[in-house]
Amino acid sequence: MAAFHPNRQSFSSHWLAFTSNRRFHQQPKMVSHAEGIYYYTPDGHQLYDSLSGLWCTPLGHGNKGIAAAINTQMGQLDYAPAFNVSHPQAFELADKLAEMAPGALNHVLFCNSGSEAADTALKLARAYWRAKGRPEKSKFIGRSKGYHGVNFGGISVGGIGGNRKIYGQTLDAYHLPHTWLPENRFSKGLPEQGEHLADALLAILEVQDPSNIAAVMVEPMAGSGGVIIPSAGYLKRLRALCDQHDILLIFDEVITGFGRMGTMFGADYFDVQPDILTCAKALTNGVMPMGAVLASSEIYDCLMNQPGDDYLIEFPHGYTYSAHPLACAAALASLNQLQQPGLLNNVADLAKVFEQAIHELKGLPLVEDIRNIGLAGAIQLTMDAKQPLRHASEISALCWKKGVYVRFGGNNLSFAPPFVCEPEDIREIFARVAEALSDYARTIGTP
Ligand SMILES: Cc1ncc(COP(=O)(O)O)c(C=O)c1O
Numbered sequence: 319m320a321a322f323h324p325n326r327q328s329f330s331s332h333w334l335a336f337t338s339n340r341r342f343h344q345q346p347k348m349v350s351h352a353e354g355i356y357y358y359t360p361d362g363h364q365l366y367d368s369l370s371g372l373w374c375t376p377l378g379h380g381n382k383g384i385a386a387a388i389n390t391q392m393g394q395l396d397y398a399p400a401f402n403v404s405h406p407q408a409f410e411l412a413d414k415l416a417e418m419a420p421g422a423l424n425h426v427l428f429c430n431s432g433s434e435a436a437d438t439a440l441k442l443a444r445a446y447w448r449a450k451g452r453p454e455k456s457k458f459i460g461r462s463k464g465y466h467g468v469n470f471g472g473i474s475v476g477g478i479g480g481n482r483k484i485y486g487q488t489l490d491a492y493h494l495p496h497t498w499l500p501e502n503r504f505s506k507g508l509p510e511q512g513e514h515l516a517d518a519l520l521a522i523l524e525v526q527d528p529s530n531i532a533a534v535m536v537e538p539m540a541g542s543g544g545v546i547i548p549s550a551g552y553l554k555r556l557r558a559l560c561d562q563h564d565i566l567l568i569f570d571e572v573i574t575g576f577g578r579m580g581t582m583f584g585a586d587y588f589d590v591q592p593d594i595l596t597c598a599k600a601l602t603n604g605v606m607p608m609g610a611v612l613a614s615s616e617i618y619d620c621l622m623n624q625p626g627d628d629y630l631i632e633f634p635h636g637y638t639y640s641a642h643p644l645a646c647a648a649a650l651a652s653l654n655q656l657q658q659p660g661l662l663n664n665v666a667d668l669a670k671v672f673e674q675a676i677h678e679l680k681g682l683p684l685v686e687d688i689r690n691i692g693l694a695g696a697i698q699l700t701m702d703a704k705q706p707l708r709h710a711s712e713i714s715a716l717c718w719k720k721g722v723y724v725r726f727g728g729n730n731l732s733f734a735p736p737f738v739c740e741p742e743d744i745r746e747i748f749a750r751v752a753e754a755l756s757d758y759a760r761t762i763g764t765p
Contacts, residue, residue, distance in 0.1 A: 366735075368717075373600070419595060444532050475491045606644055607639075
């Protein structure tokens, strides 16, 4: 098949997601091929994939085991109705997730993305309280700078103003402060300060009253918000407060799930047990769209034991593509690889190289903070007074020219390299980013 070259007309026919489309039309960034830890542009320019796609391809691109599993599945069962019918791989995958997840998160609802997982989790929390005879427990608490996708539940609980402000009425949700503190700047790994920030929950409860609150939803560390990591005791404190006030705790592990922090889940890293856990992205190594919501046995049993005839639907929710057979095949193959002995140890070893390499950029112009945990990190830039988000996008564009795809969001450059990198790859990525930063600072006259 001949290669397709978009012209001006096709530029406007594809309205890109979460993109400044007008800028893209002037400076299109296209990839047409990917292999291992690299992307390639249509004219053959090689780029390091420094964010594993969008945090979702830790096992690298073109993974042969996953491709073979999808192919085999395609030959057996391409689609199965998601309602009232199922197929063996869906159960195999649910069993595997239940076995991998911390504690008794033994019941899995499938969906197709992190956003759907977030909204599914929020609906599940409300349904649980209603089934327990407490329907007034319907409000939610999220956290400033939290990201839970783009559906109405997710933007309500999410704490990124720009993602909410043009969409009018949202769900009833209140927000904890974010966990970035100036005194923690340039911390390596977990920051020291900030456990007390969990106590802000008490101030919200004083006004809203726990009897009205269904759940607190947070990411173990805020990924899209700029790899903002809470201090060691913060999530334990949040768990204790939720227990004291009879509030569910939901962890959004769409980024932290499946090894990104060096443990299988963020819950394992912090040794804190949520009642509901959402995941997506690396679940299929980004190859097929899939998300999942893992619920505790307490929640599942409560919904299964509702009074009424057994032909009634216990949780009226689901998607045409819930537990899609091809996604299940991709997920099973990905999780098998992620569970290989040594893989997470390798992540922990690479994380040390990553920590050293990213922190070497301290002291470069415009660098205001650097944070890292496992194989995730961010470089926070000073804001341009007139155009606050300009530096990050311009530096990312320069990195592209230097052969590194770098994700920017707000005033952060974010990094989450594939687990299959070599230590030299990580050093090379940051050497090129450092060059881009210095070149850019020179062009704007910053010493
Ligand atoms: C923590 C978190 N939750 C939810 C989402 C939304 O996932 P999706 O883009 O697959 O809808 C993301 C995406 O980055 C995320 O980081």
